[in-house]
Amino acid sequence: MDTTPASTQTTAVRETSDWTTAARARECGRPDAYLRDYYAATACGPAASGLDRMVANGGEFGCPIARGRLGDALALRAVAGGVRQVVCLGAGGDTRAWRLRLPSDLAWWEVDLPGQLDAKNNRLAALGVTPHCPVTNVTTDLRGSWTEELAHHGHNASRPTLWIADGLFYFLTPAEGTKLIDALTRRSAPGSRFCGDIPRPAPDDLRRARLIAFMDGLGCPFVGGVEHPHQLFTDPAWRVDAHLSTDLAAGRCPLVPSLPHRLAEREHHIWYTHALLP
Numbered sequence: 001m002d003t004t005p006a007s008t009q010t011t012a013v014r015e016t017s018d019w020t021t022a023a024r025a026r027e028c029g030r031p032d033a034y035l036r037d038y039y040a041a042t043a044c045g046p047a048a049s050g051l052d053r054m055v056a057n058g059g060e061f062g063c064p065i066a067r068g069r070l071g072d073a074l075a076l077r078a079v080a081g082g083v084r085q086v087v088c089l090g091a092g093g094d095t096r097a098w099r100l101r102l103p104s105d106l107a108w109w110e111v112d113l114p115g116q117l118d119a120k121n122n123r124l125a126a127l128g129v130t131p132h133c134p135v136t137n138v139t140t141d142l143r144g145s146w147t148e149e150l151a152h153h154g155h156n157a158s159r160p161t162l163w164i165a166d167g168l169f170y171f172l173t174p175a176e177g178t179k180l181i182d183a184l185t186r187r188s189a190p191g192s193r194f195c196g197d198i199p200r201p202a203p204d205d206l207r208r209a210r211l212i213a214f215m216d217g218l219g220c221p222f223v224g225g226v227e228h229p230h231q232l233f234t235d236p237a238w239r240v241d242a243h244l245s246t247d248l249a250a251g252r253c254p255l256v257p258s259l260p261h262r263l264a265e266r267e268h269h270i271w272y273t274h275a276l277l278p
């Protein structure tokens, strides 16, 4: 049984956002960057050094880059197709509303735990950058009745929505993940889309086991994992498509250029998922 106090768990899970934002900042500095998140260095909070500790303990540097590039492509595609609502779940250091060319009539919500989003917004504002569209923060626990909060903040369930969930499903049990997808499905008009990375159980992978032990020790255990993302989408109307890093590296996802092998080689247990509700 996990006996870590709730406040410690909350701080620990929130800090993982600095790791993934730091990964995007580091990638952006490469001449051959696969993803250019120019604002990641600013958006990143004080826990950035956790990235190196995570990688040393079996974590994946490539995953936030791969899902970042895929999410960018899907966001731009959804917007080009007329979607005017985006909800970023577990947004953390996401900078898409600031750096992607988005229309000003797009409504963008960022949902995360209390205390998480204001600091990023303030750091970006201090840099003098503003989002391309209005961004509304919703501070709530995504294991609770978060859709009520979202509705209260103006989300319209009768219009299509792009749901982004990058780096979130590690922290949700399969039951919590299914509940989350069910909840967002109830607010998804036809034409809605989903994208995010969803872990797969890897009981025989020693490196993965080391990472899981590391996360347990920090007090923010990786509790997520399903054999295939289909299992989370209980409404059969969703058309779910998912790729492993090997698929991305082999160019089998037509939405993005091939993932460089240097970003793909360490992990094989994450589904890069996108879904459409026709």
Ligand SMILES: C[S@@+](CC[C@H](N)C(=O)[O-])C[C@H]1O[C@@H](n2cnc3c(N)ncnc32)[C@H](O)[C@@H]1O
Pocket: 013, 014, 015, 016, 017, 018, 020, 021, 064, 089, 090, 091, 092, 093, 094, 111, 112, 113, 116, 140, 141, 142, 143, 165, 166, 167, 168, 171
């Ligand atoms: C690994 S970070 C990913 C952040 C960002 N989406 C990215 O890709 O860089 C996970 C994020 O999910 C948030 N999160 C985890 N569990 C949550 C929950 N139950 N409710 C709301 N947010 C949660 C954390 O606070 C953190 O910002």
